[in-house]
Amino acid sequence: MNALQFAGWLPDLLEGLKITMAASLISIVTSTVLGAVVAIFVAYDNKIVTGILRVFVSIFRNTPLLVIMFFIFYGLPLINVVWPPLLCGILAITLNESAFVAEILRGSILNIPQGDIEAAVSLGLKKWQVSSKIIFPLAMRNSVPMLVGQSSVIVKDTSLFSLIMIFDLMRAGQAYYDKYLSSVSIWIVGVIYVLIFLALSWLGARLEQKASFKR
Amino acid sequence: MTIWQMIKYMLAGIGITFELVPLAIVTTFIFGMILGILSFKRIPLMKYLLKLYNVVMRGLPTMVVLKLIYYNANFSSAFMAALISLTLYHGAYIGEIIRGCFETVPVGQMQAGLSLGLSYWKIMFKIYIPQILKPMIPMVCSQYILLVKDTTLVYIVGVMDMMWRGRQMMAMTFDPISGYLLIGVFYYILCTLIEILGRRVEKSISIKHRGRMLGTYYR
Structure with a gap:
């Protein structure tokens, strides 16, 4: 790799980095929110709602993200729903990852001490109050480390955007390879992904310290 | 093309997927077991190397690993490159799981064995x-x-699996909806089978959960 080629490629890399950062930030927020909504309904423990959500979670957990993404990107235009690629990608990630987030939160809901719930019930709170104001915040707080881990998975998932015509970090690396047949760019992209992961896990450790409390 | 013809066309690619998945499962398990045992043993310098490897593999997307292996290592076939990269990538995770399981075994057993x-x-x-x-x-x-x-x-590295065949077919039929639905259903069934196995075993080993969901308090 010579310096000139690299200098020419640098703007591309920064552009890709920008898109990856923005897309993963949006996807992390949307999938955590959707997962949390699903989890509140699971905490509410209505048989029919829980059944429907089970099906949702099972479908989106067990289908590859790539297939969902291609389905939305290539399939929906056939029924006259044409969305920009970025929206398709974020929608696919949101559907797929919110299932994982919901499953994480369901696990913590099951692990909440029975005494906490009984105390809330005996105070005379309504059912939706218990589920949204007692169970849900507790579950959210207990699952901070796992949620942070899931957000680093989401960052990695955005690398699939390169397959649906979005110029993200991965695409930038691939563009250099296609032009000069040198995989140095992909190594650089890999290092950047690892750095993002390290930053995220550092942030997660800080957040975990804040969220944990002594009983 | 009717649905039946589509399924028949894609079944030609199913062979590769059914070759890749079991092979990758076996190699990943073996590689993960080696990593798990080595990182449990805490060999002085090795410890840091393994930690670095873990962080790198957890930080990289699968696609980056796949492309790096495919472009840099000179494998005779794309299949081999795919198998190796899946093994390297998921082996790190499996190794971490196995190390975690070793930690749950009481230390006394190691001491008893050594004595x-x-x-x-x-x-x-x-x-x-x-x-x-x-x-x-x-x-x-x-x-x-x-x-x-x-x-x-x-x-993406040119292994002619189910996805590849499906995309080939869609280039002819211009019907991505049923094409991707078929692929999705296939992977859904495969993953659900594995999930059911996991659930079964989990149920048989875990202590019955005594906690009650909210519904039991509000009748």
Whole structure:
């Protein structure tokens, strides 16, 4: 790799980095929110709602993200729903990852001490109050480390955007390879992904310290 | 093309997927077991190397690993590159799971084994591994679901698997909706089978959950 080629490629890399950062930030927020909504309904423990959500979670957990993404990107235009690629990608990630987030939160809901719930019930709170104001915040707080881990998975998932015509970090690396047949760019992209992961896990450790409390 | 013809066309690619998935499961397990045992042993310098490897593999997307291996290592076939990269990638996760399982075994068993004069490896293979084989299955299964889902990616290096055949077919039929639905259903069935196995084992080993959901308080 010579310096000139690299200098020419640098703007591309920064552009890709920008898109990856923005897309993963949006996807992390949307999938955590959707997962949390699903989890509140699971905490509410209505048989029919829980059944429907089970099906949702099972479908989106067990289908590859790539297939969902291609389905939305290539399939929906056939029924006259044409969305920009970025929206398709974020929608696919949101559907797929919110299932994982919901499953994480369901696990913590099951692990909440029975005494906490009984105390809330005996105070005379309504059912939706218990589920949204007692169970849900507790579950959210207990699952901070796992949620942070899931957000680093989401960052990695955005690398699939390169397959649906979005110029993200991965695409930038691939563009250099296609032009000069040198995989140095992909190594650089890999290092950047690892750095993002390290930053995220550092942030997660800080957040975990804040969220944990002594009983 | 009717649905039946589509299925028939794609079944030609199913062979590769059914070759790749079991092979990757076996190699990942073996590689992960080696990593797990090595990182449990805490060899001075090795410890940091393994930690670095873990961080790198957890930080990289599968696609980056796949492309790096495919472009840099000169494998004779794309299939081999795909298999190796899946093994390297998911082996790190499986290794971490196995190390975690080793940590749950009481230290006393290691001390007892050593005081009986057994070697480290003998303790590992005769005492530790048989104990963790069953409790590890639920966690390993959820990792294998991710592995199966990652095998959809191998078409980008030119392995002619289910996804590749499906995309070929869609270039002819211009019907991505039913095409991707078929692929999705296929992977859904495959992953659900693994999930069911994990659930079964989990139920048989875990203590019955005594906690009650909210519904029991409000009738």
